[in-house]
Each structure stands twice: as C-alpha cells, then as structure tokens.
Amino acid sequence: MLNPTEFPEPTLISVNGVELEVFEAGQENAGRPIVLCHGWPEHAFAWRHQVPALAEAGYHVIVPNQRGYGNSSRPGEVTDYDIEHLSGDLVALLDYYGYEDATFVGEDWGAPVVWGLTLLHPNRVNKVIALSLPYQELGDQPWVELLEEALGDDFYMVHFNRKPGVADAVLEENTFQFLRNTYRKNRPPAEPQPGNAMINLAEAEIPVGDPVMGDSELAVFVSAFEASGFTPSINWYRNLDRNWHLLSDVDPLIVQPALMIYGDRDLVARNDQMAEFVPNVEVVALDCGHWISQEKPEETNQAILNWLQQQ
Numbered sequence: 449m450l451n452p453t454e455f456p457e458p459t460l461i462s463v464n465g466v467e468l469e470v471f472e473a474g475q476e477n478a479g480r481p482i483v484l485c486h487g488w489p490e491h492a493f494a495w496r497h498q499v500p501a502l503a504e505a506g507y508h509v510i511v512p513n514q515r516g517y518g519n520s521s522r523p524g525e526v527t528d529y530d531i532e533h534l535s536g537d538l539v540a541l542l543d544y545y546g547y548e549d550a551t552f553v554g555e556d557w558g559a560p561v562v563w564g565l566t567l568l569h570p571n572r573v574n575k576v577i578a579l580s581l582p583y584q585e586l587g588d589q590p591w592v593e594l595l596e597e598a599l600g601d602d603f604y605m606v607h608f609n610r611k612p613g614v615a616d617a618v619l620e621e622n623t624f625q626f627l628r629n630t631y632r633k634n635r636p637p638a639e640p641q642p643g644n645a646m647i648n649l650a651e652a653e654i655p656v657g658d659p660v661m662g663d664s665e666l667a668v669f670v671s672a673f674e675a676s677g678f679t680p681s682i683n684w685y686r687n688l689d690r691n692w693h694l695l696s697d698v699d700p701l702i703v704q705p706a707l708m709i710y711g712d713r714d715l716v717a718r719n720d721q722m723a724e725f726v727p728n729v730e731v732v733a734l735d736c737g738h739w740i741s742q743e744k745p746e747e748t749n750q751a752i753l754n755w756l757q758q759q
Contacts, residue, residue, distance in 0.1 A: 487556020
C-alpha cells in the first residue's frame, strides 16, 4: 500500500487549453477512475491520505492541481476561472484518459466544482462525493450579492470581489503564517469576525487550535503558493456571480448517487433541503472541523469506501 508521505510524482497534461499538474496512483486499475478535486487554499497533496487507500481498493486515482494551483497553468483573465472552464478541464481530463465517466470527489471549493460539473456534464459523472460544502441551489440572488446582504462587505468572499488585489497582496506577504494559521483542527475556513477573516488569519501571530499537518507537509503548501501567488486561486471566488448566471438555465436536479460528508465542528452551513435537488444523497458527519480529509483521514477513507461498496 502506498505510504501517504510517498505522494506520486506529477505529470503535466495538456487539456482544455491549459496544462494541469496531475498525480496518479492505481494505474493498474484502469476502468475504475476516481478524480479528487482539492479546495482553497489547498493543493492536490491535500488528498495524500486518500490516494493510497483508494488505489488499494482498486481505483485509478487521478488528482489534478486545478488551474491556478501548483504547477498547473495560471491564466491571466479572471473569467478563465469560471465553472465552465473548471468543469471543462475535468471533462477534458477524462477524454485524455479515455474514460466516458468517473466518480468525482470534491472538498471545500472542490465540492462546488464537482456539483457544477455534474450539472453541466451529467453524462460524465457516475457518482458524486462532497466534503464540507453541500450542493447549493441558486436561489433568487447572485451569490456575492446575497452574501454581502447577509454578512457584510468585509466577509472574505465579498471582500475578494469588491476589493480585488487587497487580500491577494496580504496573503502573499504572509504565505507561511496564513497557511499555518488556516490549517488548524476544528476550525472553519473563516470565522465570522470584524474585518476580512483571511487577512486576519494572515496577520495573526499565534495560531488557534492544533495543526492539521506536520511541518514537512505544510511546507508543500507553502512552497506551492509562494511560487503561484494567491490571485489565480482567489479568482475562483471572483466568478461566483458569473457561475450563478452560467448555471441559471441548467436543470438543477442531480440524480447520480451522492455522498455528503460534513464536519460537526465546521461552521459552514449544512443544506437540510439538499435532498430536494440531490434525491439520492447519503449524509455522513464526522467529529472534526472544516479540513475533513486531513483532520480525520482514516474515518474519511472508511466513509468513502463503505459508501462506494454499497453502490
């Protein structure tokens, strides 16, 4: 079995007009693809605990650094990071490997990408697994506008859109400190507080909570963001309202089998009406915060594998 510390070597693959840095395991399990989609501020390495377990269970595990991350391409236009481009990358990745469809797993920002992919390209997704962020129906207002009304213009997702470049610069000046303070156990991605929560995390001297990972693991994330900067990945947030419009004419029903994994200590709101739009969803909750796959790796693996075996 692959040791989590022995993460696969990457390959640069040209798809959809960009190059993606892709990590693979279980290539001998061709025909059983599972694609793992990271969140923000993450990296494919966030799945280090799941890759060996899934490969051992007989899956061809495909883990891209999505556009804007790691050594993958970082296009210059904000709109190059909308859901059409992000889902298009994943479809093109399936085409590259010759797969008609796959099981897609997304955590944090990766979850909305996987939900959006399933809406836009339903024939390419056979099962959906989401960690942290549930399916979110469109509602009557674009998402940033809704968040601004509910949480104010300093809420980090609103701040990213209304004050472009401000948070980017602060995070890049404090990359190590920001990532060290972000990856703590039992913490949400951004606690409600005065001022922009991400800037506060970057400038805080003393982290709260136990670390999610060791120093050598954290160094992988720090090195990646020191090289890429934060603007490309924050541009995902700058497409929230664009994504709302892009998805507005799409059938909102997801009929594929779905697994939703929550962290009981995560402040991200659950969607208790999700079954109205994802009728074949099963919900699991683990005793942890936001970074589920890294805080509770064995429990996460067990939940995923048990569910997959039932399908």
